[in-house]
Amino acid sequence: MGADDRARHPRGLTTLVLTELWERFSLYGMAAILVTFLAASPASEGMGLSAGTAEAVEGVYMAMISLLALPGGWLADRVLGARRAVLYGGLVIMAGHTAMAIPGNLGVWPGLVLITVGTGLLKPNISAMVGRLYAAGDEQRRDAGYSLFYMGINIGGTLSPLLVGYLGEEVSWHAGFGAAAIGMAIGLIQYAAGGRHFPDAEDRPCQPLTAGERRRALRATLGTLSAVALLFAVCGLCGALDIDAITFGLTIVAVIVPAAYLALMLRSPKITAQERARLKSYVWLFAAATVFWMIYDQFGSELNLFAAEKTDRHILGWEVPASWMQCLPSFFVILLAPLFAAFWTRRGRSMPTPLKFGLALILVGASFFVMAAASSIASGGVKVAVFWLIGTYLLQVTGELFLSPVGLSVTTRLAPKAFANQMMGVWFLAAATGDAIGGQLPRIGQSVLSQSNNFLWQGALALVVGGALIRYTRKLSAVMDEQTATTQEVTVAAA
Incomplete structure (x- = not known):
């Protein structure tokens, strides 16, 4: 060649x-x-x-x-x-x-x-x-x-x-x-x-699938669909079938499925004692990633509405559509990824994974402190400058580049041999759980808190979780038998 x-x-x-x-x-x-x-x-x-x-x-x-x-x-x-x-x-x-x-x-x-x-x-x-x-x-x-x-x-x-x-x-x-x-x-x-x-x-x-597996899969699919249809019918007859009830139910599913999946892996006789210890450390990273995505992925919901209702988007007399703010996260990834690729190559190998996760959570938590301040200003009826949102997205994307490529890599490294092909799907379940919970928080928070305080407590939660990961970095890294970052982290960061 x-x-x-x-x-x-x-x-x-x-x-x-x-x-x-x-x-x-x-x-x-x-x-x-x-x-x-x-x-x-x-x-x-x-x-x-x-x-x-x-x-x-x-x-x-x-x-x-x-x-x-x-x-x-x-x-x-x-x-x-x-x-x-x-x-x-x-x-x-x-x-x-x-x-x-x-x-x-x-x-x-x-x-x-x-x-x-x-x-x-x-x-x-x-x-x-x-x-x-x-x-x-x-x-x-x-x-x-x-x-x-x-x-x-x-x-x-x-x-x-x-x-x-x-x-x-x-x-x-x-x-x-x-x-x-x-x-x-x-x-x-x-x-x-x-x-x-x-x-x-x-x-x-x-x-x-073999013929027998195909029959079993078909029966399982039909049984699941029948159970779902029956549940909807019962809820409808009881008057409990509305959009809010459906979203709450799906949120529960998004929490239960990953928890059950990880529990089954931990109890599986197919994994060794060392793999089980590593998987337990991975559970903490999974929970941290859930908190991260819970906040980060509100850019399409809570922050989108904030852009539409409480942000001054006028440029030279023309009001920029609120949806254009959604360009910023992807744009910042393109802009910052080469810098992170160089950083991972030169310095990132000396940073343990829990430390990177902790920094990601601190950055995303800080972004919601920025939003808390912006929301407090806007509560007086004054629309805030668009730079509040720009700063928020910049902090969040910087956090994403600390967490997302590293998460892909550590998932591969800590996967038990018997579940090697399934673990990448488990990593994406952290985003599913975080998205579902994050979608509910504004609605729940609005009933007891101001928008500013709702941003504040979520940011504080991220800071606490991030600080805990940094505090216990050495212990977690020892269990994970982690020496250096992998080539995959450097490559995906460049994406």
Whole structure:
């Protein structure tokens, strides 16, 4: 293999990067206007929900996307194969955005369900397909390929609020949702056209179900669906079936599933005593990550509403759409990631994982202290300058770059051998739990606290958890048998 061959990436990478870019364009674009649409009055074609309910819907919606990545990966491995899983997932996502684009709002709830299911099917499998484009041992090009892939995510996340947000806020909500559907359609067209560049193995499930397993899986699926339908029917007859009850129920699911999953792993006879000790230390990191995402992912709900209602967004006499503020996290990732890549290379290897997690929590906690101050100023009826939000997002993204790539790496390193393939899904469950809880906090807090105090106590919680991790860094690192940061942390940080 010549030097040019070693430097050249597989042709399928371009197809996957562009597919993910357009999928994130559709997801982040729609999410940028979702909470404001849900809270907008029916007179302005919104859903007319209270702000707290709208935020809870956004939270559980994002949580279910992460939660459904587990069955999405299973379906690809056992039934569909990765290529069809991504294709079918994209089609379901596009159908969901299309349903939401229909005037009259009748397609909103079916659309959200379709987008959630489709994303759970597409997201884990397209990420796995990137890694399988490269031969075993070709780690340097694989790492570089993932960097390009993650850059596509952030480019899509930066651009989508500009177009989808503008159409949603300035033309009509449904025009914005329609633009998200068109974005997903573009991604699917080029995915289908570039399918010839994928390995043939992607057409087949890697561990296909046997006939007996297929029958058992079908019975389990039908039983689960029947139980859910019965639960909905009983709640409906009792008058307890409303949006608030559904979001509370899904939040409980998002908390129970990860807790049960980790408990089953800890009790499994398949893991050694050393693996069990490491897994116990991982539980603390998982809990810390849950607190981090609980705060961080409110940028699409609580901070989005703050931008719309309490922030002065006028520039040269024109009011910038509130959804454009959603560009900032992805933009800051693109801006800061190269600096973090250099930092990890030079100094990051001497920093234990619990210390990095602790710093991430302190930064995200500090961001909510900034928001507490901004909210206190705005409580007097004066809109605050946009720099409050810019500063908040900058602190949060800096924290994300301390935690997110490191979390991927430590999950791989601490995974028990018997659960090596499942642990990455467990890491994403931390975001699901955090999103679900974070979506409920504004509604709960509003009943007893001011918005400023609600920001304040969440920021204080993050500082306490971050301080505890830093305090016990040496003990946790010893249990984890941690010596240095891994190459994966450096690479993903560069994404």
